[in-house]
Amino acid sequence: MLGAMVWSNQYLLHDTMVKYVDKRDQLRLERLKNNIEVYMDEKGIFDTKDIDLGVWQRLLTASHRVDLTHTYIPMDILLEREYPTLLKIHPDEFESRVSLMSKDGELIVGPPPTENGMVECIRVDREEAGHLGYNHRKELTDKSDIEFAQNQSFIFTWGAILVTLLALLFLLPFASHFLIPIRKITRGMRRLSQGHFSTRLKQNRSDELGQLQQDFNHLAATLEQSKQSRNQWIADISHELRTPLTVLQGSLEAIKDGIRPATERNLQQIYEEVMLLNRLVDDLYQVTLNDVGGLHYKMNRVSFKEILSRSLETVEGAIQEKGLKLSLTLPADKCEINGDESRLQQMITNLLLNSIAYTDAVQADKDQQPGQIDVALICDAKHVQLDITDSAPTVEPDDLTHLFERLFRTEGSRSRRHGGAGLGLAIVQQIVQAHQGEVSASQSELGGIKVTVRLPL
Known part of the structure; x- marks a missing residue:
């Protein structure tokens, strides 16, 4: 900034001074034109080529101070005054750049006009009588002008230096005010890049940097939570895989050691563990595939009512085998929605199987009546709603919001004793979200839980 200020001051000052002096010379040119016109009018001359060169020289010199249109001096007295010989030999800067031309444009005396020079018309009785040529200045030549420009340049240069020093003194506190938190954020980002996700910044500002500190802490908390979730996810998967493998x-x-015979019953138990392991791996694959965007959906207009009916037929045997009572409420219309038929059937089947697995066969608090599952489908102008309600056991209210998390299972009655991997409801939530819908869980009036799915038509 200091260099730019000094350079601009030097350039602008020089350019301004040259233009100022050039403008001063143009005023003298105007006086010279007026003096020539007065002389030619008095002498009855109508072409500048008839002007004597000695007269031209005297009028040129007199134009330095005299304008005959404003200050009358008898022409004879002006012309009879002896002209110093020294001025003829050493003309001043202005005289060396002025030329006299005839009305035909012929150069009479002086330098040829340049391309960007000025040309003033000389008129006598309103008729063109000749021209004056003037070449603009490019540099300062007078000692007084040069000294003035140098003095001004000196003042401007030291003024720029002083302003810069004062600006630095005033800006240092402000620079520290902004640079210190930026350095802290930079160090914090470096620690985050090294895996130290517990790093936090002290929030002591209310400006944009304070907002950046807040965003940094939010990012660090998110990364820390993500790391913990990933570690928990890996630990849970390892545990789930280890149990059937063990x-x-x-x-x-x-x-192999002959402790247990290879009977059909023992082989059936091994087969069931293999199927459990297979279902777990398949569920893990489904969840992971959805995370990486590999789970594709083919959306078409489908009847949700028909999909629900087919899903109920699929689990009908499991319901009868466990001895549960099923109650079904269906609307009159088909409840058509835009969705993937196979994924919707997978979602409903998962919900039904989850309800079957976690519903007691008999209700101890109702005189040993069979467990109950109520399925209700409701359609309105904008949504289709599926409610699956079951009887005891239930879950704690605090656990309801976690039911759709991966590998989450309560530690009470609806727990690992039923063999589930805790991924069924997570897959359900993914399918519902892919259809722009909502899924939620609450405690039911029957003593169990109520799962509600709402999908747009």
Whole structure:
């Protein structure tokens, strides 16, 4: 900034001074034109080529101070005055750049006019009688002008230096005010890049940098939570895979060592563990595939009512085998929505299987009546709503919001004793979200839970 200020001051000052002096010379040119016109009018001359060169020289010199249109001097007295010989030999800067031309444009005396020079018309009795040529200045030549420009340049240069120093003194506190938090944020980002997600910044500002500190802390908290979730996810998957593998390994080693016979019952137990492991891996694949965007949906107009009916037929055997009572409420219309038929059927089946698995066969608090599952489908002008309500057991209110998290299972009655991996409801939530819908869980009047799915038509 200091260099730019000094350079601009030098350039602008020089350019301004040259233009100022040039303008001063143009005023003298105007006086010279007026003096020539007065002389030619008095002498009855109508072409500048008839002007004597000695007269031209005297009028040129007199134009330095005299304008005959404003200050009358008898022409004879002006012309009879002896002209110093020294001025003829050493003309001043203005005289060396002025030329006299005839009305035909012929150069009489002086330098040829340049392309960007000025030309003033000389008129006598309103008729063109000749021309004056003037070449603009490019540099300062007078000692007084040069000294004035140098003095001004000196003042401007030291003024720029002083202003710069004062600006630095005033800006240092402001620079620290902004640079210190930026450095802290930079160090914090470096720690985040090294994996220290517990890093937090002290929020002590209310400006944009304070908002940046707040965003940094939010980012760090999100990364820390993501790391914890990832570690928990890996630990849960490892645990879920280890349990059936341990059972399989123990059973096979017992059969191999002859401790357990390879009977149909023992092989059936091994087969069930293999199927459990297969379902777990398949569920993990479905969840992960949806996360990476590999789970595609083919959207068409489908009847949600028909999909629900087919899903109920799929789980009908499981309901009868467990001895549960099913109650079904369907609307009159088809409840058509825009969705993927196979994914919607997978969603409904998962919900029904989850309800079957976590509903007691008999209700101890109702004289040993069979467990109950109520399925209700409701359609309105904008949404289709599916309610699946079951009887005891239920879950704690605090656990309801976590039911759709991956690998989450309560530690009470609806727990691992039913063999689920805790991924069924997570897959349900993914399918519902892909259809721009909502899914929620609440405690039901029957003593269990109520899952509600709302999808747009």
